[in-house]
Amino acid sequence: MLVEDIMKTEVIKLKPHETIETALKLLNQYHIRHIPIVDDQNQVIGIVSDRDVRDASPSIFYQDEDRSELQNTLETIMTTPVITVHPLDFVEETASIFYEQEIACVPVTKSNKLVGIVTEKDMLYTMIQLTGVHVQSSQIEIKVYDKPGILPEVTAVLGRRKVNITSVLVYPYQKDEKYKIIVFRVQTMNPNPIIEDLKAEGYEVLWPNLPGIET
Incomplete structure (x- = not known):
């Protein structure tokens, strides 16, 4: 799956000379947490998060506090440089x-x-789709030798029961590197015959x- 398959194309963005107050209003209006900052050529030069805006805003507990800080420009609080990805990058x-990067x-x-x-x-929702947990299914975990051709060997066994495989995950067996764990999600609520x-x-x-x- 590619980034272009999951990205939002309608992006709320601002220019660096616009104010913190403007960003605050957009964050609240659209219920978003990040706003990219772009130049006149629509190139990303920074990003502002709801936390950046909150930290730069007067405290809500002090009504008489000077609120002129909200008129500061976004270039004073934006994070730069910005990590970006390409539409054809893989989601994984x-x-x-x-x-x-903890972003x-x-x-x-x-x-x-x-x-x-x-x-x-978006990423979490995509991972849910990729693992198949959003559809009614059963999960089967199998410990196998880490060798070429093991996956088709196992799927051939499942194929005898004519069940639909919604997802396959493979990860290392931590106790012994000679093995792998294969996790299947299959569209049946009775996995007993497959297990047998x-x-x-x-x-x-x-x-x-x-x-x-x-066992």
């Missing part, structure tokens, strides 16, 4: 940027121009460990 790679939003640029935005909420088939073929099923089925 973008997710790693969120994790490694909650990335503008999307093409030819150095702002064309979209991806937030952590897998165990008959010698595979170790870690989940579900159902009563009455030998």
Whole structure:
């Protein structure tokens, strides 16, 4: 899946000379948490978060406090330089940027121009779709040797039951690097026959460990 498949293309943006008050109003009006700051060529030169604006605003607990701070320009509080991604970048790679850089939003640029935005909420929703947990299904976790061709071998066993596989995830088995864990989500509410088939073929099923089925 590509970034262009999940990004929002209608982006609220501001210029660096606009005020903190303007940003505050837009954040509240559109219920967003980040606003990219662009120059006259629509190039991203900074980004402002709701926290940046809150920290730069007078406290709500002091009604008589001077509110002239709200007239300061966004270039005084914006974060720069800005991490961006391209519409043709992979979603998985973008997710790693969120994790490694500890950020909650990335503008999307093409030819150095702002064309979209991806937030952590967009990313989380996409991960839910990729894992298949949003559809009615059963999860099966299998411990297998980490060797070429193991995935088609296992899926062939599932294929005998004519079930639809909604997602497949593979991750290392932490206790022994010679093994992998394959996680299937299959569109059936009764995974017992599949589990029996897998165990008959010698595979170790870690989940579900159902009563009455030998492990």
